[in-house]
Amino acid sequence: MMRSSIKKLAMAAGIVLAAALPAKAQGEPPIRIGVPLPLTGGLAGAGTQLLWGIQYAAGEVNAQGGLLGRKLELIVEDTKGESNTSATVAAKLGGQDKVDAVVGGFGSTSDFALLSAIQRYNTIFIHPGSSSVRLEESFGKNPWYFHVYIWDYHRQKAAVNFFKSVPGLKTVAIAYEDKLYGTDGSKFTQKFAKEAGLDVVMNEPFRAGSPDFSPILNRVKALDPDVLFVIGYSGDNLQIARQAQQLAIKPKLLVTQGAGEKRSDYGAAGDGVVVLDLWSSKQKTPGLAEWVRKADAARGGEVVSTAVQGYAAMQTLIDAAKAAGKWDRDAIIAKLAGSEFSTPYGKVKYEPSDLGGLHQLITEKTMIAVQYQANDGFEVVWPAEKAAAPLRYPAR
Structure with missing residues (x-):
């Protein structure tokens, strides 16, 4: 049926x-x-x-x-x-x-x-x-x-280039889906982050569709990294943002890889979240x-x-x-x-x-960073030539 x-x-x-x-x-x-x-x-x-x-x-x-x-x-x-x-x-x-x-x-x-x-x-x-x-x-x-x-290396190059553009951002915590998509993404993120002089302080796998991300989020709270980078599918991205809000855990910056979710899917849990994506309706x-x-x-x-x-x-x-x-x-x-x-x-x-x-x-040359901002808004915040608004950092 x-x-x-x-x-x-x-x-x-x-x-x-x-x-x-x-x-x-x-x-x-x-x-x-x-x-x-x-x-x-x-x-x-x-x-x-x-x-x-x-x-x-x-x-x-x-x-x-x-x-x-x-x-x-x-x-x-x-x-x-x-x-x-x-x-x-x-x-x-x-x-x-x-x-x-x-x-x-x-x-x-x-x-x-x-x-x-x-x-x-x-x-x-x-x-x-x-x-x-x-x-x-x-x-x-x-x-x-x-x-x-x-390909994974395009997105991870773009992610690290974005991290490098944020003044004062030095430490990265990674949470990644534990199969091909996430493991390759984690591998390339670590490689490019090391080359850029960034410190990866956490690299934690999870199962796609997990209902409970509190162990990862509590570790993030203890480590207090400059950015939590989530390499997951749409449902995982949404669940992590929602649980972070429920647990009152506020990473300085929560960054996800766009996987089909919309700003409206996050609601208030999306405020400050940055999405690395290929396209925005607001780009020039x-x-x-x-x-x-x-x-x-x-x-x-x-x-x-x-x-x-x-x-x-x-x-x-x-x-x-x-x-x-x-x-x-x-x-x-x-x-x-x-x-x-x-x-x-x-x-x-x-x-x-x-x-x-x-x-x-x-390729990574096309990629942008969009930040979800209050009142259901979103803005292109990176790269500079495509940005319509400044990044809010710390975001939470």
Whole structure:
């Protein structure tokens, strides 16, 4: 029952827009895009945001007559953020559904299983989420693999560069998710922090979805570091901020990595929290304000950074297919690899990454720090050229 409801919800936009297609487009076989994402379970918050961005980009092109005169059909599957389920989903999309491309994936551990299973089909794979370098090292050299989101070292370079920009910040406490996502993030944070002369005074793992973070927070209280850096998924980030408020534990600065949560999700617990992210609706990018206005209206609320990852992933595939002039796998791969794309991030292109990946869209150069401030506000506070307000430090 739940699976059926998820798929009905995920396909609703595409079904409505199909009626708007011209008769010719409706008569042609659809271009089928597999969309494997965690839509239930601990990673569902980010998964549903990514899905909305993918749907929005597909809906735009369907409303304009389809892609290359054909409807885009999204085959949405729930990976649940689980490795076994992800492998089963990959086999279905590649073997049974025989999709023309895949746009999806979130959660480094489950995505390793997803990609391990789907690589036998050599399907074009646009990957909007997941950052573990194990994925880059294992799949990044494949010509069919395109990665939108940053790799761990991009984010951790940005994090340490942000820490260095804060006058007087010298000590860092790290709390990290204990699987691929968090362990790689912790490793790179420690490496770059040491190179920058920062002192890592705590490096504590936790299980994603943990209900109780009080042992970690009480240790933070005793250590009193200049910053508590949380490397977790959306639910973990929210729970740590909420429990810190409940326990009256006030780190000088609480920094998280954006994973799909919104300012409104935190409520008062978010006051002073800094989120390292790829994108903000308030950043200065040509044409962005109009895109945000339309996207917010379509969403019926705030469009967050994770949704933009999904949108950019789908948009680059659509634009590459248009440039190729036909749905031809090799021609589309060539256009994906050699084109510059106008996106909500600005003008970007897939380029080689640090550890040998062929196609990487976003790096640390794109990243920003957003601070949630009182009265449900948020401001870009770093880097200086993108900042709209000064950082409040100590924040709590």
